[in-house]
Amino acid sequence: MRAAVKAGAHTVYCGFADETNARNFPGLNFDRDEMGEGIKFAHDHGAQVLIAINTYPRAGSEALWHRAVSDAERCGADAVILADLGLLAYAAKHHPGLRRHLSVQAAAANADMLNFYASEFGVKRVVLPRVLSVPEIAAINAETEVETEVFVFGGLCVMAEGRCSLSSYATGESPNMNGVCSPATHVEYHEDHGALSAKLGGYAIHQVGADEPAPYPTLCKGCFNAGDATGHLFEDPVSLNAEKLIPQLAKAGVTALKIEGRQRSRSYVAQVVRNFRAAVDAQAAGLPMPEGMLARLTEGQAATAGAYKKTWR
Amino acid sequence: MELTVGANQFFWTADDWSAFYASIAAAPVDRVVLGEVICSKRLPFYQDRIPAAIEALLAAGKEVAVTSLALITLKRERKQMAELAEAGVEIEVNDLTALAFLPKGTAFSVGPLVNVYNEGTLAWLADRGATRICLPPELPLASVAALAAEGAARGVVIEVWGHGRLPLAISGRCYHARLHKRTKDNCQFACEDDPDGLSVRTLEDQPFLAMNGVQTLSDSCASMAHQVEALRTTGVGALRLSPQIGDFGALCQAWRDRLNGTLDGAALAAKLTDLSGGMRLSDGFLTGARGADWSGEDTRKFA
Incomplete structure (x- = not known):
């Protein structure tokens, strides 16, 4: 302040x-x-x-x-x-x-x-x-x-604020009820064959090369598959x-x-x-x-x- | 306990829409909410079918309400709300904008997309004319119990999301349009190809979410199959069944059998999995550690 x-x-x-x-x-x-x-x-x-x-x-x-x-x-x-x-x-x-x-x-x-x-x-x-x-x-x-x-x-x-329960769906904690979105306590990073993947609540939503900066796995800015597409389907990081x-x-x-x-x-x-x-x-x-x-x-x-x-x- | 068929969240052709509500007229449900809740661009495709559907449902003895949109920003959408308020049908408010158009004292119901998390909010809405509130699916059982008690004291029927993909978020951006590299204004109605939503999977190909235009849903199908007794004990008055493709009349019958006691939770869950083409079930918001969890036996592949 x-x-x-x-x-x-x-x-x-x-x-x-x-x-x-x-x-x-x-x-x-x-x-x-x-x-x-x-x-x-x-x-x-x-x-x-x-x-x-x-x-x-x-x-x-x-x-x-x-x-x-x-x-x-x-x-x-x-x-x-x-x-x-x-x-x-x-x-x-x-x-x-x-x-x-x-x-x-x-x-x-x-x-x-x-x-x-x-x-x-x-x-x-x-x-x-x-x-x-x-x-x-x-x-x-x-x-x-x-x-x-x-x-x-x-x-x-990316979502209308106060009207999103993605975080509590994946982790049990939400902005509306707990004042928390995509909490760090539910984040895990794994390194495997030169790739660094980030999971939130067990869901793998980010992957980068091990030497690249890893963005925080906020749900709506994660990387997903839908149809034939793979990418940041909701919003880029x-x-x-x-x-x-x-x-x-x-x-x-x-x-x-x-x-x-x-x-x-x-x-x-x-x-x-x-x-x-x-x-x-x-x-x-x-x-x-x-x-x-x-x-x-x-x-x-x-x-x-x-x-x-x-x-x- | 009553059964309510909630507003259809998806974009169906007008003929499919009409056929669905014709089947609901014959289904063992008490109440039907219809109209467009997700995207105002969809409404013109079936708007002219709504009056006949309402008439048929009323003739079949159902209570009927028409939903507001979930997110109202455009002038045209505000005008739609004003017209809806004057139409003389009960309104289910899913964006508070609708309330701004309802004269004080007009009875209305409140849908699952309005944030009713506590007694103070429920009391304010009841004073304003709310007679029924479908709670946000995110609430745990303790909150549902407290709100059901408050609802009973104020003559407000409390409804809980009983079945269907969970409405997790609404946005100004259309994800179906984005997926097809279009803007929302030029979406070419890409969401029409996915009448139950498009599955969104993790990088490990684990089903997780579903996109539906500006809405994001759960991949799993929420089901209160194992929670009926707990909800009944709290005084919850109705379960909401959210429309999906397939034999929805049979799905309603299975739920009616569950409420009548002729089907138990496990049998209903098995039946629902069948009727939903193998969708995974969840009830974690109510009793689990997180929304995606499922208290039943077999479908928990992703814990």
């Missing part, structure tokens, strides 16, 4: 160190005391903090998620990012003064949906799912007062980089650009944030965009603009 704030992020989003957020990985996230300190640091430096409580509360255990919302307010968070209908209703009723954003995990993909969440739960901002093209985002913004936020750099969900689309996204009426900073090193976060801040400032000042500074930071060295370009579909 400190690295992101110092590098010029206007806002930082993060989560508590438990299953209430969709990046529930060991060593990540904040306990309650750290969160309070982090928010104070951010506020002292003129930045805001949003707390993601964006998994789907488990039946019988909703109190854990309710407590996270209360603690977020107590820690001084500027907003909470929620996905679950029941949790939105709870927060709107019991914490009306706490600003509510809709998580990408709710996959609200059209203006009717944004307006629905605004009128039902007082949602002020929606993080859009990565299934929309830039013209579609512009059309949504033309039909709603709700602010929109879009991912511009980092991981790329790429990550999202929409830096070149900043002017179009600004013109489309997007309020905030989102960089995936969790599960990343401090130096990565600092460099990506610094570059995007420079680009956003240049855009605001009517100057040309700085280009191509981020290529080395993308996964597997390959990047895509994803669904923002309509042909991706």
Whole structure:
């Protein structure tokens, strides 16, 4: 958080160190005391903090998620990012003064949906799912007062977020229920006759030469056979980089650009944030965009603009 | 316990579609959900057949609901939803967009593609007019039990995915089009060649998933054959059978026999494997370590 704030992020989003957020990985996230300190640091430096409580509360255990919302307010968070209908209703009723954003995990993909969440739960901002093209985002913004936020750099969900149980089918742990996708505890690498294969939950979904860099076996970016074809049938092992689309996204009426900073090193976060801040400032000042500074930071060295370009579909 | 035939997930020719629903009118099921849930481009091919199918099913004494799409992004799709809301038939909501068009207080049902994971969400939907909820297939038995109890308290019938390839993901991208090196807008309806989905295998040629246009399904056929008693105990009111090609009427009869107690779990599983052309069965989301697991004896080739 400190690295992101110092590098010029206007806002930082993060989560508590438990299953209430969709990046529930060991060593990540904040306990309650750290969160309070982090928010104070951010506020002292003129930045805001949003707390993601964006998994789907488990039946019988909703109190854990309710407590996270209360603690977020107590820690001084500027907003909470929620996905679950029941949790939105709870927060709107019991914490009306706490600003509510809709998580990408709710996959609200059209203006009717944004307006629905605004009128039902007082949602002020929606993080859009990565299934929309830039013209579609512009059309949504033309039909709603709700602010929109879009991912511009980092991981790329190929499936509509919050609506994918590939991971729990193969490993038993899912983004919606556990805040986990394709967990490392279920990954095995095998070297055989000069080839390195990667399995997730026992399913072989990657193979490279032993001296090649092995991408992490994320399910939707695995290599599969179907019909006569073999390949990355869902998506290549790429990550999202929409830096070149900043002017179009600004013109489309997007309020905030989102960089995936969790599960990343401090130096990565600092460099990506610094570059995007420079680009956003240049855009605001009517100057040309700085280009191509981020290529080395993308996964597997390959990047895509994803669904923002309509042909991706 | 009731049997519901869920919305067909696949793209069938209009004649196959009509023949299927004609057979369902005679099948021992209580409720039928029909309409297009996966891709709005498919709907024009059989849309004009829907009213007659509804009429025949109602005449045969079935309850009928029409599904919303699972992922609504385009203007045309939003318009379809608005029209559906005005059509006067019960709607099964599979994307919350449909709710935005339903006047408050209108009764509706909720399909398996809406995230109902807890009591708070169920209560909110019940207040809004939900009378029946088919739970997401991902839920474990403990969650199903808690939600069935909450449903009973609020007069909402709880349904569970009983049979069929599991709907695991939905995307903006069409994988059938991508496989054929086409874009979604120029897909040329590649998914029509795979009326039960196209098997997706691992690099070791192990069957794993199935693609169906913008949808990704399990390769295995989920089956609650061994879970009927456990589900009944929790108060689950209905099992959902998902359409597939083959003799679906016989499949419905086998499930009815299981619910009546004239067929046990193992006998039903054997019958289903037969009727499904040797598909592997799974019930791991409910009781296993992971979705792909199967609690039965013989088909667990991939643990």
